[in-house]
Amino acid sequence: MPPSNLIGDDGGCDDGGCAATVAPIGEEILLDYVVAANSLSGISSEKGEKHYKAKNKWYAGSVFGLFSAVCEQKLATLGIADDDLTKAIASYPVWLCDDDSRETADFIGIDEMDKRIAFVHAKVSKEVSSSGYSVTSLQESGRQAQASLVFISRGTPSTVWNAKRWTSVVQANTIPLKGRNRIFKDGNGLTAAQLNELLVRVTANPSFDREVWIVAARTIERAALANALDKDPMPNRLRQFLMHWDALQTTCARASVRMRLFCD
Numbered sequence: 001m002p003p004s005n006l007i008g009d010d011g012g013c014d015d016g017g018c019a020a021t022v023a024p025i026g027e028e029i030l031l032d033y034v035v036a037a038n039s040l041s042g043i044s045s046e047k048g049e050k051h052y053k054a055k056n057k058w059y060a061g062s063v064f065g066l067f068s069a070v071c072e073q074k075l076a077t078l079g080i081a082d083d084d085l086t087k088a089i090a091s092y093p094v095w096l097c098d099d100d101s102r103e104t105a106d107f108i109g110i111d112e113m114d115k116r117i118a119f120v121h122a123k124v125s126k127e128v129s130s131s132g133y134s135v136t137s138l139q140e141s142g143r144q145a146q147a148s149l150v151f152i153s154r155g156t157p158s159t160v161w162n163a164k165r166w167t168s169v170v171q172a173n174t175i176p177l178k179g180r181n182r183i184f185k186d187g188n189g190l191t192a193a194q195l196n197e198l199l200v201r202v203t204a205n206p207s208f209d210r211e212v213w214i215v216a217a218r219t220i221e222r223a224a225l226a227n228a229l230d231k232d233p234m235p236n237r238l239r240q241f242l243m244h245w246d247a248l249q250t251t252c253a254r255a256s257v258r259m260r261l262f263c264d
Contacts (some may be wrong), residue, residue: 030229030245034261036222039066039075041264043217045096046106046124047099052180058137063122063215064097064170064177067107071095071185085215085262092118093193095184097170102160104151105144105212107184110202117202117213125219128264132224135240141214142248145259148212153255155204163192172203203240210257 013019039061045051048062049128058065059078070089089095092109099106105119123141127133150156170177183195190198202208228238252259 030242031226032223032251033259034220034222034225034263035055035084036264037215037262038084039080039083039086039135040215040217040262043124046122047177048169049172049177052172063106063124063217064099064172067095067097067184068180076248079103082135086262088213088262089249092116093185094187094190094198095143096166096195096199097182097184098158098161100171102158104158105148108199110187110198112187112198112202115205115208116211117152118213119145119152120213120215121145121148123214123216123219124218128218128221131228131235131237132221133228133238133241134219135237135238135244137219137246138241138244141216141219142244145212145214145248146251149251149257152210152212153257155206157203161196161199163196166192166195201230210255212257212259214259214261217264218264220261222263240264 024227042060043063043066045062046064048058048065051057051061053059054076059074060066060080066080066086067089069078069080070086074080075086080086089109092111093113094110096107096108096110097106097206098104106122107118107120109116109118109120111117119146121141123137125137129137151158166182168182170180172184183192187198225238225241228235231238249259
């Protein structure tokens with residue numbers, strides 16, 4: 001998406017003070033990148049460590065649980081309706097959880113046949129912003145997404161990727177999720193060593209389409225964004241949101257990476 005007139009090529013403000021009116025960004029353009037997902041409506045936690053003992057609550061109440069439910073084909077059993085997010089997750093044959101203090105992303109999806117790779121960053125806020133879209137949460141998620149670009153766009157493998165990593169238990173903050181290793185979907189039976197080799201090979205292949213997803217629950221409401229875009233004058237909070245959004249979009253575009261935002 002073309003940046004607004006607040007963002008210059010160097011990431012600064014074209015007008016010198018960021019005081020000018022934001023150039024109108026048509027709803028049809030901004031919202032093309034923002035996807036509402038009903039499956040996020042019941043989510044209150046990113047990793048769901050407090051729900052893990054009650055497994056069904058973990059599946060439905062956390063982003064990590066939702067990814068696991070899709071990969072294990074449990075949506076119908078759990079009563080979670082299929083939507084654009086769950087369909088997007090299901091379309092990838094391989095999902096690896098890279099989450100920890102040395103992560104490149106929370107999840108990495110690989111589709112070798114269709115030559116696609118996705119790096120996913122999850123964000124769950126404690127409280128829904130009164131405006132329906134949190135500038136602070138977008139900033140935090142955006143920084144994580146930008147940090148992952150070195151791995152997804154330059155073909156540089158992380159030094160912590162190895163077969164042993166993928167068979168280790170997912171650590172949800174201080175609580176290990178016993179029985180849940182980092183291989184959420186194994187591409188029809190690939191071993192940890194084969195999955196690691198695939199990941200390293202795919203990230204080094206510039207012919208693959210690359211995406212960064214931000215999966216944000218209790219953080220951004222698509223309908224609230226659509227309503228705010230229709231207002232005249234534009235709310236100041238939306239101006240701030242668009243400034244950070246444009247900067248993130250521009251950074252991803254320069255790295256030939258598409259960005260998608262899944263939200264409430």
